[in-house]
Amino acid sequence: MSRHAPARRDRTGSLTGVEGLARALRTHEVDAIVGDRDIMVVRLKQAEDELERSRDQLRALASHLLSVRDSERVAIARELHDEFGQALTSLQLGLAWLARNVTPEQRTLLAKIASLSEATTGLIRSVKLITIELRPGAVDELGLAKTLRSAARDFESSVGIPCRFRTNAAGVPFNRPAAIAVYRIVQAALTNVARHARAAHATVTLMTSARALTVTVTDDGRGISRKLVDSRGSLGIIGMRERVLALDGTFTLTGSKRKGTTLKVRLPLSRVVLEPGPAA
Ligand SMILES: Nc1ncnc2c1ncn2[C@@H]1O[C@H](COP(=O)(O)OP(=O)(O)OP(=O)(O)O)[C@@H](O)[C@H]1O
Numbered sequence: 001m002s003r004h005a006p007a008r009r010d011r012t013g014s015l016t017g018v019e020g021l022a023r024a025l026r027t028h029e030v031d032a033i034v035g036d037r038d039i040m041v042v043r044l045k046q047a048e049d050e051l052e053r054s055r056d057q058l059r060a061l062a063s064h065l066l067s068v069r070d071s072e073r074v075a076i077a078r079e080l081h082d083e084f085g086q087a088l089t090s091l092q093l094g095l096a097w098l099a100r101n102v103t104p105e106q107r108t109l110l111a112k113i114a115s116l117s118e119a120t121t122g123l124i125r126s127v128k129l130i131t132i133e134l135r136p137g138a139v140d141e142l143g144l145a146k147t148l149r150s151a152a153r154d155f156e157s158s159v160g161i162p163c164r165f166r167t168n169a170a171g172v173p174f175n176r177p178a179a180i181a182v183y184r185i186v187q188a189a190l191t192n193v194a195r196h197a198r199a200a201h202a203t204v205t206l207m208t209s210a211r212a213l214t215v216t217v218t219d220d221g222r223g224i225s226r227k228l229v230d231s232r233g234s235l236g237i238i239g240m241r242e243r244v245l246a247l248d249g250t251f252t253l254t255g256s257k258r259k260g261t262t263l264k265v266r267l268p269l270s271r272v273v274l275e276p277g278p279a280a
């Protein structure tokens with residue numbers, strides 16, 4: 001029997017067996033195999049790059065949409081304040097004039113005028129509240145820490161759930177976009193506590209350390225489920241996360257059944273504090 005028996009081939013014509021392999025190693029077939037693997041590695045890398053690119057584009061789109069929404073809110077707030085606010089104020093002044101000028105025969109109208117005036121006062125208050133909700137003007141006027149303290153107080157009085165606020169960042173000069181992002185995140189988280197948590201207490205903290213700003217909103221309610229945290233339908237949560245990612249921060253939201261929910265946002269201090277101006 002010859003020591004050099006012809007190599008066996010399978011149905012596709014490829015060499016089989018040990019000898020086949022040995023021969024393949026000496027021939028171009030191995031080049032083809034290695035070549036295929038290289039092509040696959042390159043394709044995989046291209047697909048990864050493509051994925052990365054579209055993720056970046058989606059992130060940029062989300063952050064653009066959030067800023068468009070913010071400026072639209074400011075525009076609506078201005079319209080509301082200027083149009084409705086003014087109209088309601090003149091209505092109220094008109095009603096006050098009527099009340100002062102009714103003749104003794106028209107006295108029966110006084111009760112009606114009083115109730116219309118009360119309704120108008122209620123509307124003016126609502127417009128003011130909606131305007132505050134839409135426009136984070138307080139952030140500019142009071143600074144972030146005071147605005148959050150007042151948001152916690154408003155939450156407590158309007159929702160009826162005690163809300164503690166703690167901070168060590170009272171004098172920290174935050175830049176405007178970061179302060180507005182943090183305010184919007186806390187606002188959305190507190191709205192979630194009011195609407196979904198069934199909590200007895202809530203706490204908001206705003207703490208700075210040497211490198212980071214950490215913001216937390218916790219409640220002792222029913223606890224958000226993992227599924228809802230990651231759900232594509234949780235648009236409020238997606239919005240909060242996008243605001244954080246736009247500032248290179250980290251976002252964690254965890255729930256523990258019947259023990260509550262904790263939102264923790266950590267932002268690099270370099271992205272949130274005001275750049276020091278040029279030296280004089
Ligand atoms: N603090 C919380 N405690 C318990 N469940 C929560 C809490 N926050 C959120 N959830 C759950 O997660 C879901 C998603 O929240 P998300 O804020 O994304 O949406 P939403 O509040 O329902 O609507 P919106 O878009 O108006 O914010 C809520 O519907 C609720 O079921």
Ligand SMILES: [Mg+2]
Pocket residue numbers: 188191192236237
């Ligand atoms: Mg929500």
